[in-house]
Amino acid sequence: MSKNTVYHYPKCSTCKKALKWLDENQVVFTPLHIVEESPDAATLKSLIEKSGLPFKKFFNTSGMKYRQLGLKDKLPTMTLAEAVELLASDGMLIKRPLLIKGDKVLVGFKVGEWEEGGLK
Secondary structure (H helix, E strand, O other): OOOEEEEEOOOOHHHHHHHHHHHHOOOOEEEEEOOOOOOOHHHHHHHHHHHOOOHHHHEOOOOHHHHHOOHHHHHHHOOHHHHHHHHHHOHHHEOOOEEEEOOEEEEOOOHHHHHHHHHO
């Protein structure tokens, strides 16, 4: 069975649902606290590139920090390098849960996407 990594925030209800779903579906994973064990800029850049998603999808747009920094207005003109540095500076800016399974990267928790990602 392949090893999966899940960056999560323990107080996040969506993360709790995601971890429960992984357990119920007998998916082996390593949980990492997204604030205490935040991915560094190089890792984030690699994850964004592997995902094929725009870097905006990696931002926790409903978070307080996102609003405090006014990122809604700043993201459209930001470069990838600036975005990964900002994301790496604070785990609370990263959308969670963030699941890495080999070359697949899934952002947020949607059962259908996780099943399509070969997790079930």
